[in-house]
């Protein structure tokens with residue numbers, strides 16, 4: 754397996770409607786492939802204060818920017834930031850991995866197939882993708898950069914917990930983030946629960 758190299762490209766103050774963060778830009782290099790992620794950090798993350806709340810969020814342009822009601826990404830993002838702000842410390846890692854790694858336009862093609870009756874997993878598979886293409890080398894390296902070995906992970910996805918542990922990070926607690934279901938997301942959430950093992 755090629756070695757993974759993380760570079761911090763930038764760091765700056767980041768006031769937001771949620772609260773006052775520091776923003777970091779990271780680049781990961783694995784073989785000849787580069788991946789980018791940003792991190793929003795609040796408070797003191799040193800392990801002496803206990804394991805911090807961490808959210809690893811995969812970019813969802815349609816949800817995060819346009820408030821799509823086809824998925825619950827934007828709600829999860831807001832709930833995660835609210836919980837980090839309520840505790841006064843924590844880290845949100847935002848990865849450029851649109852549509853569980855398949856890319857933006859392929860995600861829209863998957864929507865087209867879903868409109869014809871396929872569920873989110875079947876649609877990805879019929880486009881030739883696995884249901885979830887993410888690996889967690891980049892977020893694990895970012896956590897290591899901040900000296901974090903143990904996390905309380907904001908996630909409903911047990912596979913994300915397992916993948917992060919495989920990448921060398923101890924998940925001491927999985928903190929659920931439950932967005933209120935909507936008529937437009939009910940089917941999507943049912944598939945995530947039944948086919949991808951998410952816990953609601």
Ligand SMILES: [Zn+2]
Pocket residue numbers: 813815816817824825826827
């Ligand atoms: Zn989404």
